[in-house]
Amino acid sequence: MNYHSNREEKIAAFSNAPLSFSLSESDRDEMKRSAAQKIEELFDILLIDHKNDHNTRETPTRVARLFVDEILRGRFCDPPPITEFMNVNDYDQLIVTGPIQLRSTCAHHLMPIYGHAIIGVLPSSGGNIIGLSKYDRIVDHFASRLQIQEELIMQIERHIVDATRPRGLAVRINAVHMCKCHRGVKASRSSRMINNSYYGLLADHSDLRNEFLQEVATLERSLLGD
Numbered sequence: 752m753n754y755h756s757n758r759e760e761k762i763a764a765f766s767n768a769p770l771s772f773s774l775s776e777s778d779r780d781e782m783k784r785s786a787a788q789k790i791e792e793l794f795d796i797l798l799i800d801h802k803n804d805h806n807t808r809e810t811p812t813r814v815a816r817l818f819v820d821e822i823l824r825g826r827f828c829d830p831p832p833i834t835e836f837m838n839v840n841d842y843d844q845l846i847v848t849g850p851i852q853l854r855s856t857c858a859h860h861l862m863p864i865y866g867h868a869i870i871g872v873l874p875s876s877g878g879n880i881i882g883l884s885k886y887d888r889i890v891d892h893f894a895s896r897l898q899i900q901e902e903l904i905m906q907i908e909r910h911i912v913d914a915t916r917p918r919g920l921a922v923r924i925n926a927v928h929m930c931k932c933h934r935g936v937k938a939s940r941s942s943r944m945i946n947n948s949y950y951g952l953l954a955d956h957s958d959l960r961n962e963f964l965q966e967v968a969t970l971e972r973s974l975l976g977d
């Protein structure tokens with residue numbers, strides 16, 4: 752299927768929502784070629800010589816690849832498969848994993864967002880538990896879109912809840928937004944945005960939230976100055 756067919760319908764979804772279809776490799780190649788041409792046009796408008804300047808000659812192609820293969824990759828492919836293990840001993844206490852590297856792109860300014868996520872899970876006894884590295888892959892999948900941090904955290908939470916049905920879940924993101932550092936108010940890179948999202952028993956019980964936040968404090972202390 753040519754990804755240009757029904758184009759209007761396909762671009763109607765929010766920019767951080769998944770497409771309702773997947774792109775084939777040839778679709779993505781076509782997308783990269785078209786995007787590179789448009790970036791050349793943009794460079795022409797901005798009086799950047801992409802034909803003769805040795806620095807910018809290949810930049811439109813590189814940037815088109817960067818968008819399709821990395822910055823927007825999470826829109827063009829399915830979420831990572833989740834490997835489940837039987838929770839044979841009915842472990843039902845809080846599991847905290849992180850810091851998970853987070854790299855995303857701000858939907859408002861197309862500038863990098865980077866930092867980390869920390870995830871707390873209260874597994875269902877009698878249910879399954881998932882491999883720890885899957886949380887890193889889930890974060891990376893949803894971060895590989897144009898995002899705002901408030902919606903990114905909710906997409907990560909919703910996906911883990913739907914996929915694993917835990918009794919409780921906490922997601923924390925602690926990130927630097929380069930749109931605040933590299934432009935506008937030109938904030939220091941120690942200026943961060945932190946948000947937490949709680950589900951189930953973690954939303955209902957402050958003692959569980961405090962337990963999560965204590966583990967967060969320990970994990971984040973090791974990152975001071977990062």
Ligand SMILES: [Zn+2]
Pocket residue numbers: 857858859860861862928930931
């Ligand atoms: Zn921004």
